[in-house]
Amino acid sequence: MTIPFHKPYITEAEVDAVAGVIRSGWLTMGPKTVEFEESFRARVGASQAVAVSSATAALHLALIAAEVGEGDEVIVPAMTFAASAEVVLYRGARVVMADIERDTHLLDAGLLEGRIGPRTRAIMPVHYGGMPCDMDPVMDLARRHGLVIIEDAAHSLPARYKEKEVGVIGDLTCFSFYATKTLAAGEGGMITTENSEWADRLRSLRLHGIGRDAWKRYSSEGSWAYDVLETGYKYNMTDIAAAIGMEQLKKLDWMNERRAEIATSYDRAFSGHDAFIPYGVRAERSSARHLYPLRLNLDALSIDRARFIAGLKERGVGASVHFIPLYRFTQYAKMGFAAADYPSCEWVFERELSLPIYPGMETDEIERVIEAVLDLAKTFKR
Ligand SMILES: *Cc1c(COP(=O)(O)O)cnc(C)c1O
Numbered sequence: 001m002t003i004p005f006h007k008p009y010i011t012e013a014e015v016d017a018v019a020g021v022i023r024s025g026w027l028t029m030g031p032k033t034v035e036f037e038e039s040f041r042a043r044v045g046a047s048q049a050v051a052v053s054s055a056t057a058a059l060h061l062a063l064i065a066a067e068v069g070e071g072d073e074v075i076v077p078a079m080t081f082a083a084s085a086e087v088v089l090y091r092g093a094r095v096v097m098a099d100i101e102r103d104t105h106l107l108d109a110g111l112l113e114g115r116i117g118p119r120t121r122a123i124m125p126v127h128y129g130g131m132p133c134d135m136d137p138v139m140d141l142a143r144r145h146g147l148v149i150i151e152d153a154a155h156s157l158p159a160r161y162k163e164k165e166v167g168v169i170g171d172l173t174c175f176s177f178y179a180t181k182t183l184a185a186g187e188g189g190m191i192t193t194e195n196s197e198w199a200d201r202l203r204s205l206r207l208h209g210i211g212r213d214a215w216k217r218y219s220s221e222g223s224w225a226y227d228v229l230e231t232g233y234k235y236n237m238t239d240i241a242a243a244i245g246m247e248q249l250k251k252l253d254w255m256n257e258r259r260a261e262i263a264t265s266y267d268r269a270f271s272g273h274d275a276f277i278p279y280g281v282r283a284e285r286s287s288a289r290h291l292y293p294l295r296l297n298l299d300a301l302s303i304d305r306a307r308f309i310a311g312l313k314e315r316g317v318g319a320s321v322h323f324i325p326l327y328r329f330t331q332y333a334k335m336g337f338a339a340a341d342y343p344s345c346e347w348v349f350e351r352e353l354s355l356p357i358y359p360g361m362e363t364d365e366i367e368r369v370i371e372a373v374l375d376l377a378k379t380f381k382r
Pocket residue numbers: 053054055056057080081083084126152154155175176177178188189
């Protein structure tokens with residue numbers, strides 16, 4: 001039996017919760033979504049939480065709230081998922097890519113100042129794999145240059161930077177509940193912010209720009225009358241997704257502990273082995289452990305990263321790569337982005353693969369992953 005790269009942790013509790021919503025007759029955004037927003041808001045400690053249909057939608061709306069528009073520039077790490085940058089382009093704004101720290105794959109705060117220009121409006125730190133970026137220098141830069149910080153927290157629930165929970169650090173924080181993320185609702189996203197005016201606008205923008213609590217118009221409390229305030233989107237969450245989200249939220253801490261235990265097992269097995277280059281440690285941060293990045297020491301191996309992943313597959317272990325840097329895609333290459341400007345992204349891209357890490361992994365499955373990795377390292381020792 002192959003160990004898949006990912007499996008969501010879904011129990012009968014989620015199945016029952018979904019059945020309950022379907023039986024209630026209210027399928028789209030409604031009371032469950034409001035309940036999920038409130039629980040999520042309280043969990044993170046934010047003043048406002050706005051549920052949407054995906055993190056991509058969340059990031060798009062966050063850019064609108066931050067008034068990022070035509071000709072503005074947004075700094076995004078080159079090592080991220082396509083969604084982080086495409087939303088900038090939705091706004092007619094320019095993507096400015098930044099290189100990363102080699103040991104953590106996170107935005108290199110030291111390189112940021114050099115990317116800031118007169119049109120820079122926002123920075124989008126991506127908390128790669130669940131590990132928060134070094135937010136103190138990022139927030140300091142933002143204050144000095146009048147920039148908005150929009151965090152791509154698609155990987156980082158729950159995560160902490162110093163004493164702060166991810167969700168209360170930047171100006172707007174965007175989470176994902178996509179099927180593979182640490183809280184899986186199938187599809188879904190959340191924006192947290194301390195700014196209640198932004199939150200009101202986000203609530204309107206997610207549903208056609210209609211005035212507050214538009215969804216209520218189909219309930220007994222609602223009426224037929226509504227106003228459209230501005231061009232909005234169809235980005236609402238559904239109560240079906242919110243019901244799954246509510247159940248997942250209840251076991252968030254347990255799922256995070258399970259991920260941490262798996263990561264510790266991997267760390268123990270691979271640390272000190274010369275076929276691998278250890279991932280960075282930052283004692284003042286706690287990671288959501290969405291990913292377990294393994295970095296190959298290519299000098300100690302006779303095979304490259306692609307052949308290492310193929311070898312894992314032959315041994316019944318699924319693996320993946322996070323990420324293909326943005327400038328490697330045709331779209332961004334056409335815009336003039338080139339690998340030579342992002343040496344650390346290239347360095348990571350050549351060496352990184354992500355191992356299975358999910359709460360439902362059994363002890364013998366963790367052992368099998370470790371055995372397969374160590375067997376490959378031995379078989380292809382240079
Ligand atoms: C998954 C992901 C997103 C997009 O999340 P969706 O909810 O699928 O829109 C954005 N950024 C990063 C870094 C991601 O991994």
